[in-house]
Amino acid sequence: MPRAILEPLDADSATLDAIPSHIIPWLRAVVVLSFLSFFSAVTLLSLLTYRLIRWQRKAKRTNQFVILIFNLLIADIQQSLAFLLNVEWLRVGSVVVGTPICYTQGWLVSTGDLSSGVWCFAIGLHTFASVVFDYRLSKRAFFTCIFGLWAFIYGISLVGVGMYGKSLYVRSGVWCWIHHDLQDLRLWLHYFWIFVFEFGNVFIYAIIYTILIIRIRTGAYTDEQARRVKEISLLMVVYPIVYVICTIPLASARMSAMGKHPPSYARLCLAACMITSNGWLDVLLYTLTRRIMIFSDEPPSDDNGIDNFVAFWTEKPRRFGGTWAISGGSTEHPAGPHRRNRTFGSLSLSLDNDSENDLVGAGSRDIKLITTTQVYSEPAAPEDYEEIEEMARQMRPRTPVRRWSEESGRVKEIELAHIPSTKSLRTLRSLQSKRSQLSEQSKDDSMK
Incomplete structure (x- = not known):
């Protein structure tokens, strides 16, 4: 199948010979935050790998939520690597199109942003099923979903590559991504799904919060349980807020570019700082709120629902x-x-x-x-x-x-x-x- 041919690169997509001096500090901030996300995600991923191997040897079973966190960390590593490659542009003082670094960066931006949204949404669905219905998929169905989600992520990203090949990823601001002439491709293969998973997360956690509050008011819990569930219901609000705050700036900047109002380099770098912070914020959030499951020496059970949450902002309860x-x-x-x-x-x-x-x-x-x-x-x-x-x-x-x-x-x-x-x-x-x-x-x- 012959690939589509793009017009010659214009000033907005061709090599940037020199990065403006006032943008260099912004780009350095992007690199620092992306390195922080990369390091924290790799560290927690290594710990989880060790735990999973040890749990498998000890009890021949794994926890579904831990597996979802494992996949989210892989997504965060891809996303942080995409922006960490900006260190090459700082080194040479320009953004060079047509190089392996440019192509790799464009690919990682596409797959990293999308996979981060997919796994945040999957964790939200799993939390909803566990907390509200006390339901878990069978082992076979669960791992089939894991495989299907990764196939969806890479399948969508490969559509553009199959259509345009190496000419797909060019300079887009101060890093490489999909050519700005391919607005439909950007929308339907990337931003549409980003917004679906973004607002889907908000919707899921809003439902969980509402159901828990209704249960508290109807006396479904004892006084002690109601106090703890109320803390956890507030904790539920943190997850979608973190994801939305991190992703909205870059998505809105790109959408304004589609409306013929291209954002400034400084705005793009600020948005990149936010979205690449997804990694270290995810590590911090899940480490603080579900450390029982992540750091347990014993294989955690799937039959724990709401009990695996810890509200980190409240005073620790007295010892039992x-x-x-x-x-x-x-x-x-x-x-x-x-x-x-x-x-x-x-x-x-x-x-x-x-x-x-x-x-x-x-x-x-x-x-x-x-x-x-x-x-x-x-x-x-x-x-x-x-x-x-x-x-x-x-x-x-x-x-x-x-x-x-x-x-x-x-x-x-x-x-x-x-x-x-x-x-x-x-x-x-x-x-x-x-x-x-x-x-x-x-x-x-x-x-x-």
């Missing part, structure tokens, strides 16, 4: 365990009708600033100790599971050949959820000691 409150107050003496009208005074005795004992007396002869004990239980926070896993690993005795001994074989079967934290044990012992003291004091007072 029992919280004991001992209090006392005025009461009527139970001795009989002739003492009903008596009023009782009370004396509060502090015990290590943790609880109070109230001594209630009717006069000089009788005294009564009134103790009210309230017990509060708190659910385990995400960081508690990290501590439990670490404690469990330390408690597992092993022989020199790293096998379970016969004497310690039963330790292997202990469920992690039943292993209390050291802090909880100390608190429990302290409370038991105080209760024993109060009980002995009560007996002494009754004997008096």
Whole structure:
């Protein structure tokens, strides 16, 4: 099939002999931010690769969300590499069309921007299915979708290459991309899909937020669960905001160019700084909000839905365990009708600033100790599971050949959820000691 032939390059698409001096600092900012995104994405990708290999050896299973993050990082690496190649234009002081660097940069811009949107949208859909419907695809269907999405990304990008070959990517501002005469190709093979995934993300997370708020107001959760779900619902808003803020500037700049209002080089560089920041912002966002899944030594389960979120802007919850409150107050003496009208005074005795004992007396002869004990239980926070896993690993005795001994074989079967934290044990012992003291004091007072 013969390829279409473009007109000779004009001033806007031909080689830029010298980058304007006032644009060089802007272009340097693009390179710095793209390197930050590249480095952070490669670092987290390497860690996830190690985790996935280790989880596969240990449990022969993987978590779908972690796989989606893995693919998003690959997309972010492509996107950051595209703008990192601007270091070549800074080195030579010009943008040279027709070189392998120019062609590679144009290809990476097309595939990187598109793939970043695709995987952000896929993560949004997966979150929607998990949180709202508690639904996950089967393993076969999931990996089929993974393959299909990458085929879609590269298939769309190959359409233009198949039509125009090496003449497709030329100078577009201060880097290389699709020829500005191919407006329809830019729109339907790139920007249309960018906007679909951009506003699709906003729509999905808006639905999730609305459903969670409705569930909270209708009493679908306990008070503690409602507080946590409300934090998570606010967290949901962050994901689409980050993606939209990063992608809108460049998309709007290119769309204005299609309307015969080409943006300045400075505006293009500012937009490039935003879109290439997608990588390090994704790494920061998912590391802070879903670190339980990414950094867990144990293979995370797919059956966790909303529990894998951590609201990083809120105060950390108190460590799980029992919280004991001992209090006392005025009461009527139970001795009989002739003492009903008596009023009782009370004396509060502090015990290590943790609880109070109230001594209630009717006069000089009788005294009564009134103790009210309230017990509060708190659910385990995400960081508690990290501590439990670490404690469990330390408690597992092993022989020199790293096998379970016969004497310690039963330790292997202990469920992690039943292993209390050291802090909880100390608190429990302290409370038991105080209760024993109060009980002995009560007996002494009754004997008096």
